Amino acid sequence: MADTSATNAFVEFERVQKSYDGENLVVKDLNLSMPKGEFLTMLGPSGSGKTTCLMMLAGFETATHGDIRLDGKSINNIPPHKRGIGMVFQNYALFPHMTVAENLSFPLEVRKMGKSDREEKVKIALDRVQMGDFGGRRPAQLSGGQQQRVALARALVFEPELVLMDEPLGALDKQLRETLQFEITHLAHELGITVVYVTHDQTEALTMSDRVAVFENGRIQQLAPPDLLYEEPENSFVAQFIGENNTLEGVVKEIKGGTCLVQLDGGGLIEAKPINVTQAGERTRVSIRPERVEFNKDRMPDGAHTLKAEVLEFVYMGDIFRTRLRVAGTDNFIIKTRNAPDQVRLKPGQQIEIGWLAEDCRALDA
Amino acid sequence: MSDANNATTAPNSALAAERAEDEYTGPMLAADGTPLKRSLNRALRRQKISALLLIAPLLIFVLVTFIAPIADMLFRSVENQIVQDTLPRTTTELKNWDSEGGELPDQTVYKSLYQDIYVAQERKLHTRLGSRLNYELTGASSLFRKSGRGVDDIGEVYQDQFEDLNAFWKKGENWNDVLGSDAWLAAMNDWKKASGDAQPPFEMRDGIADILPQTADYYSIFADFVQNEDEDNLYKEDPWPLIYSAFYDDLTGPTAEQVATYAGPGATELAEAAAAAPSFATVDYMDAFADIDKDWVELPIWQTIATYSPKFTNGYFLNAVDMQKTPDGPALRPEDERIYWTLFKRTLFMSVCITLSCILLGYPIGWILANLPARTANLLMILVLLPFWTSLLVRTSAWKVMLQQQGVINDTLVWLGVVADDSRLALINNQTGTIIAMTHILLPFMILPLYSVMKTVPPSYLRAAKSLGATNWTAFWRVYFPQSVPGIGAGSILVFILSIGYYITPEIVGGRTGTFISNRIAYHISSSLNWGLAAALGAILLAVVLGLYYAYDKIVGIDNVKLGG
Numbered sequence: 001m002a003d004t005s006a007t008n009a010f011v012e013f014e015r016v017q018k019s020y021d022g023e024n025l026v027v028k029d030l031n032l033s034m035p036k037g038e039f040l041t042m043l044g045p046s047g048s049g050k051t052t053c054l055m056m057l058a059g060f061e062t063a064t065h066g067d068i069r070l071d072g073k074s075i076n077n078i079p080p081h082k083r084g085i086g087m088v089f090q091n092y093a094l095f096p097h098m099t100v101a102e103n104l105s106f107p108l109e110v111r112k113m114g115k116s117d118r119e120e121k122v123k124i125a126l127d128r129v130q131m132g133d134f135g136g137r138r139p140a141q142l143s144g145g146q147q148q149r150v151a152l153a154r155a156l157v158f159e160p161e162l163v164l165m166d167e168p169l170g171a172l173d174k175q176l177r178e179t180l181q182f183e184i185t186h187l188a189h190e191l192g193i194t195v196v197y198v199t200h201d202q203t204e205a206l207t208m209s210d211r212v213a214v215f216e217n218g219r220i221q222q223l224a225p226p227d228l229l230y231e232e233p234e235n236s237f238v239a240q241f242i243g244e245n246n247t248l249e250g251v252v253k254e255i256k257g258g259t260c261l262v263q264l265d266g267g268g269l270i271e272a273k274p275i276n277v278t279q280a281g282e283r284t285r286v287s288i289r290p291e292r293v294e295f296n297k298d299r300m301p302d303g304a305h306t307l308k309a310e311v312l313e314f315v316y317m318g319d320i321f322r323t324r325l326r327v328a329g330t331d332n333f334i335i336k337t338r339n340a341p342d343q344v345r346l347k348p349g350q351q352i353e354i355g356w357l358a359e360d361c362r363a364l365d366a
Numbered sequence: 367m368s369d370a371n372n373a374t375t376a377p378n379s380a381l382a383a384e385r386a387e388d389e390y391t392g393p394m395l396a397a398d399g400t401p402l403k404r405s406l407n408r409a410l411r412r413q414k415i416s417a418l419l420l421i422a423p424l425l426i427f428v429l430v431t432f433i434a435p436i437a438d439m440l441f442r443s444v445e446n447q448i449v450q451d452t453l454p455r456t457t458t459e460l461k462n463w464d465s466e467g468g469e470l471p472d473q474t475v476y477k478s479l480y481q482d483i484y485v486a487q488e489r490k491l492h493t494r495l496g497s498r499l500n501y502e503l504t505g506a507s508s509l510f511r512k513s514g515r516g517v518d519d520i521g522e523v524y525q526d527q528f529e530d531l532n533a534f535w536k537k538g539e540n541w542n543d544v545l546g547s548d549a550w551l552a553a554m555n556d557w558k559k560a561s562g563d564a565q566p567p568f569e570m571r572d573g574i575a576d577i578l579p580q581t582a583d584y585y586s587i588f589a590d591f592v593q594n595e596d597e598d599n600l601y602k603e604d605p606w607p608l609i610y611s612a613f614y615d616d617l618t619g620p621t622a623e624q625v626a627t628y629a630g631p632g633a634t635e636l637a638e639a640a641a642a643a644p645s646f647a648t649v650d651y652m653d654a655f656a657d658i659d660k661d662w663v664e665l666p667i668w669q670t671i672a673t674y675s676p677k678f679t680n681g682y683f684l685n686a687v688d689m690q691k692t693p694d695g696p697a698l699r700p701e702d703e704r705i706y707w708t709l710f711k712r713t714l715f716m717s718v719c720i721t722l723s724c725i726l727l728g729y730p731i732g733w734i735l736a737n738l739p740a741r742t743a744n745l746l747m748i749l750v751l752l753p754f755w756t757s758l759l760v761r762t763s764a765w766k767v768m769l770q771q772q773g774v775i776n777d778t779l780v781w782l783g784v785v786a787d788d789s790r791l792a793l794i795n796n797q798t799g800t801i802i803a804m805t806h807i808l809l810p811f812m813i814l815p816l817y818s819v820m821k822t823v824p825p826s827y828l829r830a831a832k833s834l835g836a837t838n839w840t841a842f843w844r845v846y847f848p849q850s851v852p853g854i855g856a857g858s859i860l861v862f863i864l865s866i867g868y869y870i871t872p873e874i875v876g877g878r879t880g881t882f883i884s885n886r887i888a889y890h891i892s893s894s895l896n897w898g899l900a901a902a903l904g905a906i907l908l909a910v911v912l913g914l915y916y917a918y919d920k921i922v923g924i925d926n927v928k929l930g931g
Contacts (some may be wrong), residue, residue: 060829080832081841093830097848106844107834158835 009033009069009119010194011057011162012083016066018052026052028218028331030066034196034211036161039188041197043205045241054164054198055213059083070162076351080109080319086155086193090170094139100126101135107158120286125157128187144174152184154227156191163188165197169204181208202242206230214238231289233277236364246293246333248286252277252363259358262286270305271358276365283366290322290336296344296354304355309333311350318330321345327354409513440908443901446679449671452495453482457675465672465692469662476651479662480520482583482833484608487514488591501896502681502691503670509661516658520649521607524614527646534635538604543631545578545585547571554601565593568600577624580612682902706886706903711909713883716801723805724812724861725854732816732853737825750813758807762874765803769875778858795877803867803875811864812857819853855927859918863911883907 018027027049042050055061056068057079067074075083104122113121122150126132129149130234139147148168165184169177185208188195199205205212206226213223214237220324222229222238233239236247250264252274260274262284266328270286277284294300295309312331313324320336323346327333335354337343346352394402452456455478463471486492496510528535535541541550550569557566568589575582585605592603617625617640625640655662671689674681681691688704689696698704731750735743739896768774776790785791793799823846831841869884876885883903890900920923 058829058833060832079838080829081835081837083833084835085833087830087833089826089830091824091826093824095827095845095849106831106836110834110836110840153835164833198389298746 008035010036010038010071011196012067013053013057014067014069016053016056016063016068018049018056018061019064025064025218027056027063030218030220030224032213032220034194035192037189037192039185039195039197039208039210040214041199041205041209043199043202043212043241046200049165049218052213054166054196057196058085058087058164059223083159084158084162086158086160087153088148088151088163088165088168090138090167092151092168094147094151094154094187096139098138100131100137100139100142101134103139103150104135104154104157107154111158121157125153128156129153129183132340139361144172144178148172148180149183152187156187156193160193162194162196165195166200168197170199170201177204179197185209206242214241215245216241232275233287233362233364236285236287236366239362239364244290244336245335246288246290246327248288248328248330248333249366250284250286252280252282252284254280260363264328266327268305268307268328270307270361272361272363273359274363277363281296284363285366286361286363288356288361290334291334292356293354294333294356295346295354300355301357304357306353306355309352309354311346311348311352313348314346325352325354375448401777408666439502439897440905442897443682443899443905444678444680445638445898446496446674446681447677448495449674450677452486453479453671455479456482456671459667460672460675463668465665465669468665470652470665471668473651476655476662479655480517480611480651481608483510483513484517484606485584485587487517488606489595494496497895499670499674501685503666503901505661506670509659509667513655513658513662516654518607519653520651521609521611523647523649524610525607528610528613528639531642531891532635532638534632535639536604539601540632540635541585541605541609542601544636545571545574545582554654565597565600568593568692568786571630571825574628574630577621578613578616579621580619581616584609584612595699611649614643614648616648666930682898683906685899686902686906688728702850709881709883709886710906712797714806714910716797716880716882717862719801720804720808721812721858721862724809725802725858727805728809728816728857729850729854731813732820732850735813735817736769736820736823747817750810753807753810758870759874761807761825762803762871765799765806765875766794769799769802779810794875795880797876797880799875799877800880800882802910803871804868807871808861808864811860815856815860816850816853819856823849851922852927855918855922859915859927862914866911867907906913 013030013031013032016027016030022100030049030053032053042053044050052061058062059075059078063076068076070083070085083336094100095106098106101122104125107120108121116300116354122135123132126135129152131146131149131153133223134142134146134150139150142150151168155165169180172180184195184197186189197208206229209226211223211225212229214221214229216237221241222234224232224234229238230242233242239245240247248262248264248266248270250262250270253261253263253269255261255274256271259271260277262270262272264270264286272284272286273353294304300306307327309325309327311323312326315324317324319339321339321343323335324331324335325333353362396402396405398405408740456475459475459478460471463475477535483492486495492510492514493507495701496507499506542554546554547569548571550566553566557563568586570582570586580687587794588606588609589600590599592598596603609647616622622640625636628636652663661667679691680696684690684696686706688699688707731746735746738746766773770776771790771792773794775793776785779785780787780790793802827845827849828841831845866882867884868882869888872880872882873885873888876882884907887900887903887907890896890903915924
């Protein structure tokens with residue numbers, strides 16, 4: 001796990017544990033540190049502890065053990081309303097009995113701000129999310145996307161340095177979600193705020209974040225920038241969870257230098273980059289991205305190990321072709337090829353040979 | 367901005383549709399050319415009819431068992447036909463009497479009164495009229511009862527003189543011969559009571575009504591009464607004394623000369639009576655009534671009868687608001703007779719108290735229930751509903767045990783030394799008792815709507831408020847509370863309306879100072895039998911409730927009331 005000891009950390013979790021029932025730990029030994037201005041996404045399947053972490057940071061849940069620090073000060077005993085953390089909720093949580101402007105004015109009112117200051121700030125905040133004309137409306141009169149913009153404006157209007165977002169785009173349709181993803185990142189960088197964003201949508205995580213923390217079973221499995229996370233997963237969970245991935249199981253035969261040889265269960269010997277394997281004889285799961293697999297003999301990298309494969313299914317997806325193969329005993333080996341004029345369209349039943357670069361193929365834990 | 371894009375494309379397609387419509391200006395047509403509206407109506411008619419059929423049984427049930435009785439009951443609050451029906455002649459005569467002139471009505475009125483009361487007492491209706499007028503004038507009931515017994519003597523003066531003159535007038539059959547038609551007499555002869563056939567209805571002799579108009583009049587009433595109400599043989603019944611007085615009036619009145627034209631049976635006896643009648647001793651009706659009761663020669667009873675002569679009256683309503691009819695129009699009753707205004711005020715005040723205590727006690731429970739995990743909440747909900755499974759009477763009686771001076775609560779307080787043994791708290795048979803017991807009984811009606819509304823307020827609102835910097839209290843007051851107001855509204859309406867008409871509990875624990883208007887209504891329905899007043903009180907109560915409901919709608923808005931969802 002990355003830089004826990006960073007001295008310029010703005011948000012810090014140190015050995016944080018959380019249990020609801022006294023028997024099971026929902027969050028197990030969480031260590032995390034974020035510099036100011038970072039956009040960090042907590043990604044994970046439901047029940048992985050990511051929302052609990054967010055709630056502990058917001059102050060709605062207390063950590064069973066460990067320390068949470070904000071700007072160097074422990075906030076374990078500070079009630080939520082004194083933490084000054086902006087928060088955007090999954091269902092927006094706009095107060096239905098107040099107008100949009102009143103909703104935005106609320107955090108300023110409780111901070112005893114004067115009326116003219118309030119109005120000015122509300123106007124700026126609404127304009128920032130292109131909702132300037134909707135101040136007089138009630139939340140129920142707005143569309144989902146508009147409500148989300150207002151919720152965002154409300155979380156930002158009192159100028160918090162840290163904003164937490166709990167699956168804010170979960171209820172929106174795909175197109176709108178993509179627009180808003182872009183808007184949110186843009187706004188966050190423009191204002192220089194630190195954002196902790198929780199989602200179970202990996203595309204969202206990859207496109208928006210500076211760094212992504214992948215949660216599983218109460219632990220951070222990997223904390224890395226999106227490109228590293230995708231290209232260099234540190235364990236098989238991350239490899240599986242982020243993007244589409246082919247796995248082949250086998251036993252390490254030999255490790256030498258930067259590569260290892262793996263004897264696959266379904267037959268065949270391949271070269272891979274050892275990540276979580278240390279010695280020969282260990283079981284391993286080899287992971288290879290569908291778009292890194294090559295079947296065109298002309299483009300096959302030099303010295304690549306090849307495997308025999310049978311085409312089972314060809315799916316035309318517009319920008320790419322997705323082909324399912326039977327390889328080394330598994331029926332679920334996917335390759336993706338770009339839809340280019342010279343691209344071969346494979347047919348079911350066709351016998352081909354596939355191969356890849358050894359460094360694209362990662363030998364992970366079994 | 368895909369939002370904005372959507373917004374611009376939508377109007378475009380709408381515009382296109384509008385343009386297409388513009389070319390055809392008539393009403394929209396369905397595919398087969400009939401106007402779209404008509405085919406839509408036809409399509410919906412089946413649904414409407416089946417919907418109506420589904421609710422029909424309940425609708426009929428409610429109409430018959432609820433709406434109709436209520437309408438009938440409310441009608442009683444203005445209905446007042448009994449005076450006119452029982453005293454038809456007197457009320458007609460009284461129209462010419464000046465009730466404010468300070469003088470008693472004249473002899474003709476007293477004579478009509480005699481005739482009316484005589485007929486009424488035979489039919490046993492005079493006591494009912496007495497009870498009715500007793501609501502307006504204390505003593506009227508016994509006055510009418512007494513008069514019913516006394517009127518027999520008045521007519522007997524004439525009866526005796528006619529019978530002394532000729533024994534012919536003693537016998538009912540002779541009267542029948544004179545007054546009845548020949549056909550009827552023949553039919554009467556053929557009729558045997560034992561045969562089981564219906565008695566031939568009495569028929570007046572032709573022309574006799576011109577000769578003896580009043581006698582004929584009363585005789586037909588008499589015959590009708592004997593034949594239809596008593597179901598006796600008219601031939602064997604001797605006439606009422608009232609007939610003799612009418613007979614005397616006919617023989618001495620303007621139609622006396624006509625007697626000579628009569629040639630039917632008993633013509634000689636009739637001529638003899640006509641000759642003798644002018645020298646008979648007469649009756650002074652006013653004196654006769656004065657003999658029965660002095661009240662008849664005082665103004666109040668006459669004023670009361672005159673005031674309540676019309677078929678409809680606002681008297682019950684005036685009564686219900688502590689007013690009364692006086693010759694000068696409606697006026698407030700004397701201070702010591704005003705009870706209903708106090709009762710209405712007390713009922714409203716106590717209902718408000720009960721509603722407020724229900725809100726205070728129910729709100730936290732609703733909150734807890736709404737925020738607990740479902741399992742625990744269901745368990746607690748059973749505890750809330752437990753009172754519903756216990757008889758209302760049992761619960762109320764339990765409060766009696768708890769609250770009385772030697773009861774559990776007082777004993778405990780004395781034992782704890784909070785109150786001295788000689789100054790035990792009066793917790794029952796007063797307002798405190800009613801408020802305590804009714805708050806307990808009506809509490810579930812507050813908790814249930816509160817709970818179901820609070821259940822729909824997501825906890826994230828409170829979290830959002832706190833994350834925006836609100837303290838617990840501000841978050842509650844500014845964010846949570848306004849959203850729970852519809853539940854308070856629904857609960858308050860339920861509790862208030864239930865309590866304003868509550869009867870059993872105040873009756874049992876209310877004592878003298880803790881009873882409601884409904885207890886008074888029940889008293890008038892079942893004890894004093896003054897249904898008109900009960901109906902008027904009920905109508906006012908209904909109006910007050912509707913008025914408050916209207917005010918609530920204006921102030922809070924009835925769409926702001928939610929029972930959940």
